[in-house]
Amino acid sequence: MSTTDTPETHPEPDGPRVDRRRFLAGVGLAGAGLAVGGAAGAGIGYAAASGGTDTDAEVEPFYGEHQAGIITRQQNSLVFAAFDLKDSATVPSVQTMLARWAAAASLLTQGKPVGPVESRPMTPPADTGEAFDLGAHRLTVTVGFGPTFFDDRLGLQDKRPAALQPLGQLATDTTIDPTISGGDVCVQACSEDPQVAFHAIRNLARIGRNVVTLRWLQEGFGRASATSTSQVTPRNLFGFKDGTANIKAEEPAVAGEWVWVGDETDQDWMKGGSYLVTRKIRMHIEAWDSDDITDQERIFGRVKESGAPLSGGDEFATLDFTAKTDGQPAIHPFSHVRLAHPDNNGGAQILRRGYNYTDGIDTRTGTLAAGLFFMAYQKNAHEQFVRIQNNLAQDAMNEYVSPISSSLWAIGPGLSKIGDWYGKTMLGNTP
Numbered sequence: 001m002s003t004t005d006t007p008e009t010h011p012e013p014d015g016p017r018v019d020r021r022r023f024l025a026g027v028g029l030a031g032a033g034l035a036v037g038g039a040a041g042a043g044i045g046y047a048a049a050s051g052g053t054d055t056d057a058e059v060e061p062f063y064g065e066h067q068a069g070i071i072t073r074q075q076n077s078l079v080f081a082a083f084d085l086k087d088s089a090t091v092p093s094v095q096t097m098l099a100r101w102a103a104a105a106s107l108l109t110q111g112k113p114v115g116p117v118e119s120r121p122m123t124p125p126a127d128t129g130e131a132f133d134l135g136a137h138r139l140t141v142t143v144g145f146g147p148t149f150f151d152d153r154l155g156l157q158d159k160r161p162a163a164l165q166p167l168g169q170l171a172t173d174t175t176i177d178p179t180i181s182g183g184d185v186c187v188q189a190c191s192e193d194p195q196v197a198f199h200a201i202r203n204l205a206r207i208g209r210n211v212v213t214l215r216w217l218q219e220g221f222g223r224a225s226a227t228s229t230s231q232v233t234p235r236n237l238f239g240f241k242d243g244t245a246n247i248k249a250e251e252p253a254v255a256g257e258w259v260w261v262g263d264e265t266d267q268d269w270m271k272g273g274s275y276l277v278t279r280k281i282r283m284h285i286e287a288w289d290s291d292d293i294t295d296q297e298r299i300f301g302r303v304k305e306s307g308a309p310l311s312g313g314d315e316f317a318t319l320d321f322t323a324k325t326d327g328q329p330a331i332h333p334f335s336h337v338r339l340a341h342p343d344n345n346g347g348a349q350i351l352r353r354g355y356n357y358t359d360g361i362d363t364r365t366g367t368l369a370a371g372l373f374f375m376a377y378q379k380n381a382h383e384q385f386v387r388i389q390n391n392l393a394q395d396a397m398n399e400y401v402s403p404i405s406s407s408l409w410a411i412g413p414g415l416s417k418i419g420d421w422y423g424k425t426m427l428g429n430t431p
Contacts (some may be wrong), residue, residue: 013259042339055192056135062109064414065272065384066260068105069140069190071249071351072375073228074337077194078220078355078373079201080278082146082183082407083212091154095427096210101143101187103206104419108200111136114207128206131199139196141204142188143354144276144409149184159426163275163380164410170386171393173403180216180405188276188375194221215407218280220355220373227353233307233315237356237370238400240300241307244315245341247351258349259377266412269426272413274377277350277385280357283371288400299396309337321342334396345391348384350376371401381408 025144060068085094104114111134115126152161167177187204191197198219205214224236225243229250233241247254256262261270297304307315310332311323321338323330331338340350359368378384392398412423 006072008205008411018175052196053104055137057111058138058192059110059136060138060140062141062415063417063420065415066274067140067142067411068109068189068414069142070274070353070411071227071247071255071259072140072190073231073249074223074225074353075138075139075140075190075192075197076221076223077191077197078218079116079189079194079197080218080220080373080375081187081189081201081205082215082217083185083187083208084203084215085149085153085184085212086210089154089211089428091156093211094154095421095423097208098143098423098427099421100207101141101416104203104207105141105143105200106415108203109136109139109141109190111139111196113201128199128202130202131196134193134196134199137191137193137196139189139191139200141189141200141359142411144186144188145423146183146186146407146409148182156426159267159269161265161270161410163261163265163382164272164408165382167277167386167406167408168379171390172389172398172405173406175282175402175404176406177404180218181407183215183407185212186276186278186407186409194219197311217280218357218373220357222356224354224356224372225352227351236372237285238288238296238300240296240304241315243354244302244307247360248350254349255351258379259351261379264379267426269423270410270412274379275381276409276411276412277374277381278405278407278409279374279380279403281372282369282402282404284400284402285370291400298332299335299400301331301337310335332396334394336392336397339391339395340388345388348387350384350388352376377411386395 060072062068064134107114109129113132114128117125117127117129146168146338147160150156150164154186187201189197189200191200199238201217222233225246226233227249229248232419233244235285236242247258249255259274261273261275263271265271293304297310302309309317309319309331311317311320319337319341321329321331340345353375355373355375356370357373358368360369361367362369376385397424412426415421
């Protein structure tokens with residue numbers, strides 16, 4: 001599980017340099033003439049100096065059994081990007097890009113720039129610079145592949161896991177926009193500072209610009225779930241605590257059962273990875289705000305202020321689906337918590353990691369264009385997410401929400417050490 005490392009002490013601008021070519025050789029890139037550098041203090045100062053915030057120097061481990069940004073204690077800001085391969089992309093060019101991304105991400109997650117700025121005065125700087133003084137802020141970078149990555153363009157059809165079969169149209173999917181769904185490659189950047197997360201996506205997009213084009217991008221604010229027992233349950237834009245019973249980092253056995261891909265996979269390169277479902281869900285806020293509190297609580301199945309189930313107790317009390325109030329079920333049969341609960345889905349669980357979003361105003365209606373960017377990690381989305389989602393077709397909340405994008409991604413295992421890179425065991429060892 002991801003834990004917080006001791007913050008790294010950054011050298012002064014005139015401090016010792018790390019040989020850039022030696023670093024690139026360590027990640028197998030020296031011969032490719034790439035611009036990603038590992039120079040600590042390579043001609044610029046990037047000491048964490050963002051005003052003394054309590055997370056600027058906090059660093060999440062980059063290397064490990066699983067990619068960071070999944071079970072990691074959830075950060076408050078998200079930038080999620082989906083990319084399409086260019087027509088000119090080849091296996092070697094994709095290998096090189098993914099290796100460069102790994103080298104860059106290993107630096108970005110330490111609060112370092114992706115390369116020196118002043119080494120070539122008459123060329124653009126290697127790093128865009130908007131995060132030079134901000135620190136790491138617990139940045140995590142998580143990379144995955146969509147079903148279309150494995151079509152006949154790269155000849156990788158035999159590498160696609162069976163579990164990466166597209167989700168298809170689900171029961172409530174009547175308003176899905178294909179232009180903000182799907183893609184060949186995805187990058188999830190989470191941080192306590194939104195500019196740090198944006199900086200990571202911006203620089204990876206820049207590094208990959210000869211191989212991929214940006215298909216869609218989503219920013220998220222205010223985490224809409226908790227992935228650690230040390231976090232309070234957040235509220236969604238309807239004002240309710242959401243995801244009280246989410247899988248937590250302190251439950252490795254539960255994560256092993258429901259989140260991490262194991263020996264059941266037909267593709268060895270996915271062992272230690274996970275499958276991510278992303279869904280952009282528009283919330284009809286004005287209609288919700290006009291509903292009375294009794295109906296809102298009936299729809300959720302929880303008390304709005306405390307988060308306690310309507311069957312009684314505190315927020316974390318076990319839901320009692322047999323409890324009655326005035327002869328009627330205390331938790332309505334079509335309430336959200338009842339239909340989503342593992343007891344009513346064959347025990348299936350998912351690791352939620354969603355974020356609130358706003359796109360400003362819907363100019364057609366003059367209403368808020370806002371909602372939930374839902375993200376869920378699991379061992380098999382078809383057996384877990386799809387099962388739960390189909391059960392939620394009866395959810396009373398559906399009157400107030402509309403899913404507008406839907407995607408499925410294969411998130412490979414973590415990187416083991418310098419020289420490892422995203423998709424290496426799937427694509428081969430030579431970038």
